[in-house]
Amino acid sequence: MRIGDLAAVSGVTAKTLRFYEQAGVLPAPPRTAGGYRDYPEQAVKRLAFIRDAQGAGLSLAEIRSVLVLRDAGASPCAHVTALVDRHLRDIERRLAELRATKAMLRGLAERAAVTDPADCTDAEVCRILTGPTSRLHGGRPH
Template sequence: MKIGDLATASDTPVETIRYYERAGLLPEPPRTESNYRRYDDAHVGRLRFIRHCRALDLSLDEIRTLLALRDRPQDDCGEANAVIDEHLDHVAQRIRELKQLQAQLRELRVACTQPGAGRDCGILERLEQQDPAPAVAPAGGATDHIGRVHRR
């Protein structure tokens, strides 16, 4: 099947398929004499596996580890357990940070109890006066705008 057929079969955009190939998650398929990529059912299965992992917010490195284990079914699955355990820790940390963010936003929201002129808005006033709350991150982690910690 051609890449468009693979995209349809796996409900994945063509550009995402190409990205996964460049990232080394999906092996580049053989090409036809006219230089078209030729995919098979194994590519569909692998792509569905990758998409399921991405739906669980697993990083590309975590997916690589799981794919390597998938490719060696005779190996011990302890490493898969370790990947999921570490990911669970990341999710728990993210939940804690999101709850902290929610509390900060609620506190900010009570600063303005009724609509009015922007110059009288307590929210705008507090945002002008307060320093942003620091993102909490364990050593070695990276944070984005919501303080989410996850190694990618």
């Protein structure tokens, strides 16, 4: 099947498929006489796996690491389990960060409701955003 067909059945663009090949997650298929990529049926499943793994939060680099193991004939199960566990911890951390930010924004929203615009001096810019609450966490999430 040609790249456009694979793109159509997989719901990605042809451009993305070429990018995946270059990124090492989709093997380079054989070519037709005219130089067109000619994907085997297998490619549909491979692509489904890639999208599934992405949905699970794995990066293309991580997906490649799984596929390299698999393509070498090894079982990537332990590797996958480790990746999944790591992503779970990652998500837990980001959830905590997000909850903290949300609590802070809620505080700001409340404060905004009772803030007199006249209270804001030029130097402070805006009383809503400056002050004690703002030290909850220092940097941006990720």
